Amino acid sequence: MQTLISHNQALPSNSGFISLVRSFLYLAILAAGIFGVSQAHATATYMLAYPAAPYDGASGTYTLKADSTTIPVTSYYGGRYSFGHLAFEGTTTFTLSTRNGAAITSYNISPHDFGITGTVSGSSLTFSVTQGKSTYLIISVSTSAGALEPMVIAGDPQETNIPTIGGNVYDITASPYNADKTGNTLLNTTIQNAINTVSSAGGGTLYFPAGVYEISNNIQLKSNITIYLAAGAFIHGSSNRNDYTWNTSGTLQNGQPEQGPQNFLITGAINNVAFTGRGVIDANSTVLVTPATTGGTIDGFGNYRKGIIESSADSSGNRPNGLKIIGITVKDATTWTFDIQDEQNVTIQNVKMLDDFDWVHSDGYDIVSTDTALIDNCLGITGDDTFDAKAGDTNPVTNIIYSNDVGYSHEGDGTKVGDQSTGAATNILFSNIQVVAGQRAVSISHDEGTAAWSNIHFNDIHMENLEGSSTSGEFLVAPLVLWTYSSGGAGPVSDVSLSRVTVDNSNGHMGLIQGTSSAGALSNITLQDVTIDGVAITSSNASSKITVGSNVSNLQYGLVSGGIYTFVSQHNSLAMDSGNSTVSGSPVIQWPVNLPETTTQQWKITSVSGSTYTLTNQQNGYNLSTANSTTSGAGLIQSGGTQTDKDWTITSVGGGYYKVISAQSALALDDDNIAPGTQSTSSQVVQFTPNGGATQKWKLTKQ
Incomplete structure (x- = not known):
């Protein structure tokens, strides 16, 4: 059952108030265990601050x-936000309190x-959460003095596979490496030598125990090396x-290099590099930057x-x-935090980017000219685009999946393909x-080069607040932008779908779909179950929320005859297969x-008349059938x-x-109350007397 919670829950002056719950069955979390409001007084089965x-x-x-465990809270970037990190399993009750005792309003x-909703008592906000694959929360609090800085909570599951x-598995602080873990020694040479030695011996894990490890830049990774950062280990960039080695032959502003190095580099045929653990790579970059112009302010366009x-x-x-890259926290980059170019077979999971x-320009998870990548259950707090697939100069970007992630991008896009992309892009989800x-x-922004982009899908994207004021150009603020625009040529974009994209508050900004020319046209665009400011977008009302410009063809709203879809039950999150x-005559199962979805779960819907369709499986070419039965069940x-x-x-x-x-038969497609997570050929779908229940509600996602 779904009820709604106000996005900003204000409290009455007296202590009694009724908390309203907005309960949403979030697909990926459901697969791992319900994540949200829980019974009072439950405690976690595992807890580590x-x-x-x-x-x-x-x-x-x-x-x-969290329950009775105190979680250390740190304030970052002069009070931009506070952060606390823990691991837990089961259900925990969080108590967030103002340090000065001011009452929360x-x-x-x-x-x-x-x-997730909570209860306020004086200076404390209390709420309970049941762990799924991860728990990444951003909490805003106000007192009578006004809004406080946001509070970010990263709750990971219990760490497994600790080496x-x-x-x-080599302790970096032990002989022969003897790395100083007090933060008082620059360790680039020590770490580089350890990487070279272990790689030459066939590979292994460099284990960083709790401590501070001071570095600068350009540590070169080698094949078969894992950097394991234990909880409490901080690789810290020098102030x-x-x-650092700066690129003085690159772009100079005010006589200074605009952009410089990364802390870690992976170049050429380097295979099987990993960063794992629950420690932190702190680039410590903001302290290095100078203004781009004499007398200017330090901002995203600065030097160094x-x-x-x-x-x-x-x-x-x-x-x-x-x-x-699994489990670690990274923080304080001043240009692209992850610049993952030309890679193959990348896995990034449970990473916290702060x-x-x-x-x-502090982009987040930039996957560039890469073939096959999964970015799953990650948190990104960035100043620029958070989750962005780009096609660079040489290799295409293809087979990229961003899933189950949480982002906050103050001056960038939440989900994006493009900008600074001259190559081909295909199969991006x-x-x-x-x-x-x-x-x-x-956002799809094809701004450079003439390569074709295709098969780009945005499913179940929820934005709460649109921020910014620009009404034109590269930094146009809009709930959605699908466009090609010329800054060196723009190629065609086709076969794009948006399914269940919701923007709660557009702040009056219009969406935009537009091609810059016939060579940079957009075609075969589908908007299904897109909602902006509470308005469900259809062909009849789209113009009130979205501007459709020139060089756009076959823009469709809702279900499309001839389209290929997956059917996923609301009740159990299983797909019809x-x-x-x-x-x-064989059974259709769940x-x-x-x-990415396989052909066994893909069904082509073909209109027979109006909203009546045949459903044809793409693996075997057969249609979903009642076998002429009229029997419920x-x-x-x-x-x-x-x-x-x-x-x-x-x-x-x-x-x-x-x-x-x-x-x-006039009976409804039903999941027969099969349990979530079931993997059985006996999990046949059935037809059942229509009842409007969750077993008869299906999420259709265009492929």
């Missing part, structure tokens, strides 16, 4: 407890789709600009900017392969992304959603032919879900 860096001061704004817990020192991890092909075109969100704030929820059968099969037992009326029931009713 991660330490703050010894060089960071405690937040002067908040204290935080209102609060907001984001992402809203997580359905044990010995064998090919001395002279410790740097990122954290960069990969690229070498001059012969050899490409790295198999990069993994930049100064007021810093232009954004799925279940929570964008707390940014200048766009969804052929079971990989090629036999006519199976966990495959990402009868299993459904797949078979050939065009009889009415294969005709289905599909009707929206709101919230991005549809009911599917047989034209022959």
